[in-house]
Amino acid sequence: MPATNKTVTRSLLVTSATLLSLSLTAPAFADASPSATPSTSPSATPPANMSTVGGEQLGQAGTQVNLGTGAPVLPKDISARSWIVSDAESGEVLASHNAHWRLPPASTLKMLFADTLLPMFPKTTEHKVVPSDLAGIGSGSSMVGIKEDETYTVHDLWLGVFLRSGNDAVHVLSAMNKGVDQTVEDMQAHAEELQALDTHVVSPDGYDAKGQVSSAYDLTLFARSGLQKKDFREYASTVSAKFPGETTKNSKGKTTRGTFEIQNTNRLLTGDSDISQYQGIAGVKNGNTTNAGATFTGVAERSGKVLLVTVMNPEKDEHNQVYKEAAALLDWGFKAAGKVEPVGELVPPQGVDSSAQPGANASSTPGADGTGEASTKPVAASADASDGSSGVGIALAITGGLLVLIAAGGFLVNRRWPLPDLMRRRR
Numbered sequence: 001m002p003a004t005n006k007t008v009t010r011s012l013l014v015t016s017a018t019l020l021s022l023s024l025t026a027p028a029f030a031d032a033s034p035s036a037t038p039s040t041s042p043s044a045t046p047p048a049n050m051s052t053v054g055g056e057q058l059g060q061a062g063t064q065v066n067l068g069t070g071a072p073v074l075p076k077d078i079s080a081r082s083w084i085v086s087d088a089e090s091g092e093v094l095a096s097h098n099a100h101w102r103l104p105p106a107s108t109l110k111m112l113f114a115d116t117l118l119p120m121f122p123k124t125t126e127h128k129v130v131p132s133d134l135a136g137i138g139s140g141s142s143m144v145g146i147k148e149d150e151t152y153t154v155h156d157l158w159l160g161v162f163l164r165s166g167n168d169a170v171h172v173l174s175a176m177n178k179g180v181d182q183t184v185e186d187m188q189a190h191a192e193e194l195q196a197l198d199t200h201v202v203s204p205d206g207y208d209a210k211g212q213v214s215s216a217y218d219l220t221l222f223a224r225s226g227l228q229k230k231d232f233r234e235y236a237s238t239v240s241a242k243f244p245g246e247t248t249k250n251s252k253g254k255t256t257r258g259t260f261e262i263q264n265t266n267r268l269l270t271g272d273s274d275i276s277q278y279q280g281i282a283g284v285k286n287g288n289t290t291n292a293g294a295t296f297t298g299v300a301e302r303s304g305k306v307l308l309v310t311v312m313n314p315e316k317d318e319h320n321q322v323y324k325e326a327a328a329l330l331d332w333g334f335k336a337a338g339k340v341e342p343v344g345e346l347v348p349p350q351g352v353d354s355s356a357q358p359g360a361n362a363s364s365t366p367g368a369d370g371t372g373e374a375s376t377k378p379v380a381a382s383a384d385a386s387d388g389s390s391g392v393g394i395a396l397a398i399t400g401g402l403l404v405l406i407a408a409g410g411f412l413v414n415r416r417w418p419l420p421d422l423m424r425r426r427r
Contacts, residue, residue: 050099051100055342055343058217059100063095064096067339075329077316078329079325080325081101082310084097084220088227088306088308094333095332095336096216098216099216101312102215103214103292104292105199106295107285107286107295108219108295109206110162110205112201112214113161113183114235115225115226116190120177123153124155125154127172133171134146134148137171137205138207141167142165143166144169144243145160145245146160152172156243159235162285163264163265164262183204184203188201194222194225195350196217196221198215198218200213200214208292217310219297219310224346225349236283236285237269237282239269241261242262281299284308294313296326307333
C-alpha cells in the first residue's frame with residue numbers, strides 16, 4: 001500500500017478511535033451536557049464499554065489473559081481496580097484488567113508532563129524562582145522544597161519532579177513553559193499524539209482535579225514514550241540526589257548555599273521496611289492522592305526481556321500494596337512471556353507507519369538520544385555528586401539488539417533500551 005494511503009488510513013482509524021473512546025466513556029462524565037467533564041471520583045465498577053484502542057479485548061471489563069501451554073496462572077489477590085502488563089519493546093499486552101477504565105492518575109501523570117516538556121529546556125538552563133511560579137499549588141501537595149528568589153537548573157527541577165514528585169518543581173517548569181494553562185494544553189495535545197485517548201489533563205502535576213482522568217493503558221503509553229529519552233531514563237532510575245538548599249549569609253557577610261538529600265519515593269527502586277528493591281527495576285513513577293488512591297507504573301528488565309506494568313488504586317489498604325501488586329504482576333510477566341497470546345498491543349503515536357520490519361539499515365536508524373546514530377555499544381552515564389544525581393550508576397543492562405524505526409519522529413520499539421543495573425548503584 002502506498003505510504004500516503006497508509007497515512008490516510010491511519011488518520012481515519014485514529015479519528016474513529018477517538019470518537020469511539022468518547023462515546024464509550026460517556027457514563028464516566030458528570031452530566032450529559034456538551035461541556036461536561038469526567039467525574040473526579042470514579043464509580044465503583046468499570047463501565048460496560050470502554051475504549052478499544054490497542055485491541056477489542058482491552059475494551060472489555062474484567063481480567064483479560066490468553067494462557068498458552070505451560071503459562072503460569074495470574075497471581076492471586078490482585079486488588080487493583082485496573083492494571084496492565086506489557087512487553088515494552090514489542091508492545092504486546094500480556095494481560096490486563098480494566099485497562100481502559102478512566103481513573104484519577106495522581107502523580108503518574110507526571111510521566112506525560114516529563115515526556116512533553118523534557119525536550120524543551122537544556123538541563124543546564126538556570127531559572128530564578130519568583131512568587132508567581134509557585135502560585136496555585138494544591139493544598140497538601142508533595143514538595144521538593146523550592147524557595148522563592150533562589151536559582152535552580154532545569155536538571156535540579158527534574159530531579160525534584162522524578163524523585164520527590166514535587167508539585168513545586170512541576171509548577172516552576174510550567175511557568176518556564178508560559179504557564180500552567182499552556183502546559184496543560186501541550187500535555188493534552190501530546191497525549192492525543194500518543195493515542196492516549198482515555199486521558200483528560202486538568203493539572204500538570206496530577207493533583208486531584210475535577211475531570212482529570214487517565215487509564216492504565218494510557219499511563220503505560222506515557223512511560224513507553226518517555227523511556228526512549230535518555231534524560232527521562234536517568235531521572236526515573238535515580239535513587240537519591242543532592243538538591244540545592246537556601247542561600248544563607250554568615251556573620252562575615254559571606255553567602256553560601258548548601259544542599260540536602262532527596263530520595264526517590266518509588267519503593268520498588270529504593271526498597272522499604274516491608275518490600276525489597278525489585279530485581280531489574282529501572283523506574284518509572286508512582287503517585288497517591290485521596291481520589292486516585294495509590295498508582296504506579298514501573299519498568300523492569302530480566303534476561304533481555306523488558307516489561308512495563310501499571311497498577312491503579314488497589315482496594316487492599318495495606319502498606320506499599322501498590323508496589324507489592326506491581327511486583328507480583330512483573331514476576332508473572334517474566335514467567336509468562338512467550339507462553340501467552342497477547343490480549344492487545346500498545347499502539348504507536350498518530351501518523352506512524354508501523355509496517356517497518358526488522359532488517360532495516362541500522363546505520364540510518366536514530367539512536368536513543370535522537371542523534372541519528374545507531375549504536376549497540378554499552379553506554380554508562382555518570383551519577384556522581386557533580387551532576388546532582390548521585391545514588392545510581394547508570395549502566396547498560398541491555399546491550400545489542402536491532403533498532404526498528406516505526407516513525408519519522410524517531411519513535412522506536414523492538415529495541416534494547418539502556419536501562420540501569422541498580423544492583424550496582426552507589427550509595
